[in-house]
Amino acid sequence: MIKSFPEFTKITIDLKQEISEYTKKYELYSDFSFANLFSWNTDDKAGVCWLNGNLVVKLPDYVYGGEHLYSILGHQRIDESVAEILKIAGRLDLVPEVVIGHMENPEIYAIAEDRDSFDYVYYVERLRELNGSKLKNKRQKVHHTKNDLGDRLTFENINKLNKELQVEMLEVLSKWQKQTPQPADHTRLEQIAINRLFSHIDHFELHITTARIDGKLAGFSIHETIDDKNYICHFEKAILDEHDGIYAVLINEAAKSLDSSGQKNVNWEQDLGIPGLKQIKRSYAPYKFQKKYWVSSGIS
Numbered sequence: 001m002i003k004s005f006p007e008f009t010k011i012t013i014d015l016k017q018e019i020s021e022y023t024k025k026y027e028l029y030s031d032f033s034f035a036n037l038f039s040w041n042t043d044d045k046a047g048v049c050w051l052n053g054n055l056v057v058k059l060p061d062y063v064y065g066g067e068h069l070y071s072i073l074g075h076q077r078i079d080e081s082v083a084e085i086l087k088i089a090g091r092l093d094l095v096p097e098v099v100i101g102h103m104e105n106p107e108i109y110a111i112a113e114d115r116d117s118f119d120y121v122y123y124v125e126r127l128r129e130l131n132g133s134k135l136k137n138k139r140q141k142v143h144h145t146k147n148d149l150g151d152r153l154t155f156e157n158i159n160k161l162n163k164e165l166q167v168e169m170l171e172v173l174s175k176w177q178k179q180t181p182q183p184a185d186h187t188r189l190e191q192i193a194i195n196r197l198f199s200h201i202d203h204f205e206l207h208i209t210t211a212r213i214d215g216k217l218a219g220f221s222i223h224e225t226i227d228d229k230n231y232i233c234h235f236e237k238a239i240l241d242e243h244d245g246i247y248a249v250l251i252n253e254a255a256k257s258l259d260s261s262g263q264k265n266v267n268w269e270q271d272l273g274i275p276g277l278k279q280i281k282r283s284y285a286p287y288k289f290q291k292k293y294w295v296s297s298g299i300s
Contacts, residue, residue: 015048054075073096093114138248142252169217208220213243
């Protein structure tokens, strides 16, 4: 179904199997998960195509929308493929490390790490148990919050959404966005992205955790099962003025809802250079980053 470069096929739900079958051959990079490609097609103009057996994607910028970014996932004839894409794009963004590693002549390109786009990866077990000195403050925060709120605080783990809960979650998202300063364009795009996910939610294996205070929704998380080793956290939002520990308990309870046997990982995606996201993701001490790069013509 997917066309060959330079023609792009519009990203629709019908492409899920074809794209997912390809991307599972590689380590999990959030930008290439089908749920992300579908959800963040915020201008309905994103596309994919094949080039020398590699997957090329074109999608709007996560923070500002507008101009499309181009990236590639694969390992076949990478130098030739990159050169072809650069004929229509000023540069490649979000390029996974595996692609850079398969370049035969990287010295002929300008290549730089894109730190704001590194994916944060954690062990599910560690987020469940919060063991170790680095997470001592998180353990204390969870303990304090549960003691402070007592029976007023309740959690639920669900796999399906009804319209009422969707509305509640969108209200939490809106309140979170007002509490957490970030670019206005990103706020608008994030609302579009979560609505797109909701519109075809039955096509994804999702794990949804909700936190309520006195019955009122105060936070939620949406994780997706990617394979037998990996989850990805697409959205995790909480209203801090309900209680300053709500985020800590939500993250902990969400991790408890996931199977951690066999040392499973959860990808928290990138921080996009947004200070608040960067701070909280770093504070949970990821065990590794999935590195991504910019690539353009010229000498690096």
